[in-house]
Amino acid sequence: MSEGVEISRVSVDFGRFRAVDNVSVDIRPGEFFSFLGPSGCGKTTILRAISGFLEPTEGSISIGGRPMRGIGPNKRPTALIFQNLALFPLMNVWENISFGLKVRGIDKAERRRRAEDLLRIVDLPDAAHKMIAQLSGGQKQRIAIARALAVEPKVMLLDEPLSALDLKLRQHMRSELRAIQERTKVTFIYITHDQNEALAMSDRVGVMSKGRLQQVDTPERIYNDPVNGFVASFVGENSILEGRIQQLDRSQPCFVTADGAIACVAGPDLTNAARTKVYIRPETIKIGDEQVNTLPVVVNSVIFEGNVVSVIGRTESGAHLTSQFTNRPGLMLPSVGEQIKFTFAADAAKVLKVE
Amino acid sequence: MSDFVRRYGWGLSAILVTLTAFWLLALVWVPYSVMIEKSFRLYLPVSEIGGPSDRYTLANYLSLFDMSASSEFLGLMVPIAVQVFLITVFYSCGVTIICFALAYPAAYFLAKKAAPAQIPTLFLMLAIPLFVSEMLRTFAWFIILAYQGPLNALLDAVGLSKVRWLSGYNGIIIGMVYTYILFMFFPIYNSLTALDNNQIEAAKDLGARSWQAHLNVIMPHAKPGISSGATMVFMFAVGSVLVPTLLGSPNSRWFTEIIIRSMFEGQDWNSAAAYAFLLLLVCLLFVSLVMKLFRVNLADITR
Structure with missing residues (x-):
């Protein structure tokens, strides 16, 4: 059915610029895996290396245990959904969907039948004879998915395909994509800079920065246990205080800031008395x-957003902390300028290495 | 129109419109009208012009189909002028196809594969031959292709046998391909630069081999460019005078030579006009037929 993708110590250089730096990750068969990172972090380069449009400078990529070096994009068991979808504007919907079958020499009647089946899967059964320009953004999205599924890929690669849609449609397509993935059991590798998208859809997320893979984990662990400052601040909001980590060897380390010592938990790769930062979720x-x-x-x-309320407070040293809580009837909000106290548990204060 | 005036102002708009109108009326419509009118009247001695024998007639057109000047052609008795016409169309199609076969890969390379830094140099290399007049370029080919010329010297030097390049229609075809290829190249190049690279990659990603991507995705996208290039090359080739004159052989004939002959050797402008209009008409019919065959419409060509 589906196959896993093994990325092993892959680096990609463009001239002197190293776009992907020693990335290793094992993507399991049937998994929904997301590469999450800001633009220019190398995530699209990895995708192009998996699909075969470029060869890694170093390292290897295997799909289903088969090494892919030297195998062209038209011979790989992958299908790529482009950021701009790249539907063929001169063909109608069913010709677009069955293109991959046509180049494999499958006859017209069979292609037609398969296209109709796929149109039902993506819930657009009557669109076969429409031209691409007649479709809405969401419909184009579905046709692109159907066209990729038509070649029965073992691995589906998606390059920020939802970024052009408006918010409502994007949220709808998220669940749709996830449902299609669960139905087809194909391995999905998804590229995005939108943390919500990555967290909501994925089985596992790989967070990337500057060509390096920072952390690979489930969405819950990425959010709750980030391994370094980059992951913590890229995924979700934080209040950040600077200071020094102390008593790393004790069960309860402490973090000394300009506003006093904070009981905290320490992340990996820290040394005693190092200058670093503490990250506290609002x-x-x-x-x-x-x-x-x-x-x-x-x-x-005080920022009132309807379901949630954020209160931003300034400490004596001038640092800003944000407290966020859900709205409820009868909630008393503090007023600007009022003296209050913020309180948080030791395990909410994560001291992490700054990347 | 109001948009035009708003953009360029009244003064400039008036100048532009006047110049265009002058060109269309004085340099296109008037001479063409005179020629059409002449083509329906007989070529007469000056004393008979305006006399009883000066009337409108189709005689000039029909003289092309004069069976008294006919010979066997493809197993049928065909008037010589018609034979020459068919041969001209046939070889012009050949020139168009060769131009396409050479220009398409070059245009694809420049539009999609060449590094952006190389493009200005490559374009300059393409354009430099255009700085030299068509006459000189054609003469240059005459020299290159001559039996004792440099091309045969080169063949001789590497041990191959010499070729009679200027026999039959060889010289005409080579000369025309060289002269008109850029008119095929630029429209194709233009339509290919507008093609999104992702379309090509998508085709390959879906399993298309290189030629399948070209046939199904890239060429259909370039179709407007291909058809306008093909129309231009074909019409230029059919109407070419210089290349058949300079690079033709004793046994090659081109339809424009018949027109020239009656115009300058016979001083019979009336027949020459009739032949020229017949040529134009039949070629337009031929081009529109081919366009219909390949499902291209006029709007595509002017795009």
Whole structure:
């Protein structure tokens, strides 16, 4: 059915610029895997290396255990969905979908039948004779998926295919993509810079920065246990304080900031007394003083967004902390300029190496 | 029109429109009208012009089909002028096809494969021959292709046998391909630069081999360019005077030579006009037929 992709110590150089730097990851058969990172982090380069449009400078890529070096994109068991979809504008919908079958020499009646089947899978059964220009953004998306599925790929590669859609449609297509992946059991490798997209759809996420793979993990662990400052700040919001890590050897390390010591948990690769940063998620900071860490702050602003409320407070040293909580009836909000206390648990304060 | 005026102002618009109108009326419509009118009247001695025998007639057109000047051609008795006409169309098609076969890969290379830094140099190399007049270029080919010329010297030097390049229609075909190939190249190049690279990659990713991607995705996209290039090359070739005159052989004939002969040797402008219009008409019919066959419409060509 589906096959895994083994990326082993892959580097890609463009002239002197190293776009992908020693990336290794084992993508399992049938998995929905996302590469998440800012633009220019090398994620699209990895995708092009998997699809065969460029060869890695070093390292190897195997699909289903078969090494792919020297095998052209038209011979690989992958199908790529382009960022701009790249549907063929001069062909109608069913000709687009069955293109991959046509070049494999399958006769017209059979192609036609397969195209109709795929149109049902992507829920556009009556579109066969439409031209591409007549379709809406969401419909084009589905046709692109159907066209890729038509060649029965073992691995589906998606290069930010939802980025051109509006928010509502994007959220709808997310669940749609996930459903298609579960139905077809094809391995999906998804490229995005949108953390919500990556977290919501993926079985596992690989976070990339500057050509390097920073962390590969489940969405929950990426969010809750980031391994370094880049992952923590790229995925989700944080309040960040600078300082030094102390007592790394004890069960309860502490982080010394300009606003006093904070009981914290320490991430990997830290050395005692190193200058670094602590990352605190806004939803873990409460107004009050019941937790181990309590900081007095002056309310800087209150942002009311309907379901959630954010209170931004300024500490004595001038650092900003954000507390975020859900709205409920009868909620009393502090007013700007008021003296309050922010409190958070030790395991909410993550001291991480800055990448 | 109002948009045009808003962009260029009244003064400039008036100048541009006047010049275009002058060109269309004085340099196209008037001479063409005179020629058409002449083509329906007989070539008469000056004393008989305006006399009873000066009337409108199809005689000039029909003289092309004069069976008294006919010979066997493809197993049928065919008037010589018609034979020459068919041969001209046939070899012009050949020139068009060769131009396409050479220009398409070059245009594809320049539009999609060449590094951006190379393109200005490559374009200059293509354009430099155009700086030299057509006459000189054609003469240069005459020298190159001569039996004792440099090309045969080269063949001789590498041990191959010499070729009579200028016999039959060889010289005409080579000369025309060289002269008109850029008119095929540029329209194809233009339509290929507008093709999204992802389309080509998508075709390959879906399993298409290189030739399949060309046939199904790249060529259909370049179709407007190919058809306008083909129309131009074909019409130029059919109407060419210089190349058949300089590079033709004793046994090659081109339809424009018949027109020239009656115009300058016979001083019979009336028949020459009739032949020229017949040529234009039949070629237009031929081109529109081919366009219909390949499902191209006029809007594609002017795009």
